Amino acid sequence: MYSVNKELLNSLEKNIYSILIQEIKRNNTLSITDAASICDCSPSKISKFVHKLGFKNYKEYLAFISGKTATVITNESERLNKFLENFNSEIIDEFTAYIQKFEKIILFGYGPSFIAGQYFEYKLRNLLEIPIWAVAHETSINDLLSKNNLVIIFSVTGQFKSFKELYENVISKNSKVAFILEENRTEFLEAYDYTITLSNYLQNPELLPHEKTRTTFFAFIEAVIKKLENSFFENTKQKI
Structure with a gap:
């Protein structure tokens, strides 16, 4: 079970969200380092972002967004x-x-x-x-x-x-x-x-x-x- 509530995100995090949705569509193996580079932030910021959305870690977030968990x-x-x-x-x-x-x-x-x-x-x-x-x-x-x-x-x-x-x-x-x-x-x-x-x-x-x-x-x-x-x-x- 997963919950994604964008109302919890600030403007920077919403921007990260929009960017990563599109990037993961193109590359469902996107690393957290590459995700941070694309979003012009640090890997730790990506980790905080996925935790705020309720995911245990970036790996779980990537699997869910890409559909690999199904x-x-x-x-x-x-x-x-x-x-x-x-x-x-x-x-x-x-x-x-x-x-x-x-x-x-x-x-x-x-x-x-x-x-x-x-x-x-x-x-x-x-x-x-x-x-x-x-x-x-x-x-x-x-x-x-x-x-x-x-x-x-x-x-x-x-x-x-x-x-x-x-x-x-x-x-x-x-x-x-x-x-x-x-x-x-x-x-x-x-x-x-x-x-x-x-x-x-x-x-x-x-x-x-x-x-x-x-x-x-x-x-x-x-x-x-x-x-x-x-x-x-x-x-x-x-x-x-």
Whole structure:
């Protein structure tokens, strides 16, 4: 599981991010020394940059951005076991804190991914005292959208339909978008500010997006809800 939130970066780090995305497309074995040279900074600055994004080291960052971490596992039970073994609770903590900054949450997904949004809406309504809506159509987002809202988009592959117009509309309203993807999409990392990639372990590539399972979404949702519940109970104890 990986989280890339460009909102955490300063202007210099955002410039490094943009440069390295393009360079790694051309050279997926780019060394940290060469990366530093291209970005006109020191290797230690590159190390600090990747740590700030949540990666253990430059090697892990390079593997993720280049897509080298992805492995197809057609046996679903084995794939889900691998996913759970590599579950990153720190990303859950960060995301849980992030969603509590907004005045409204809108959940969106195409096809079966919308069902994950509906389930998340049901769970969140019991824990957050803000409007929360799961919608199946982009026009519904536009009707609900106002300032300081968060639109959470669920997508297994990110390939069913472009999110560019929707994203730009949300940003124009001074709101934010968070993508929850199962599979890593380099173009999403390049174009959007906040992307959580759930798994390195891909489903059968012969399956169409709507045929793939959404099990990782529900595991992610349950972990977020559990974190929120724990925070709620802790706050309640302190008030007592």
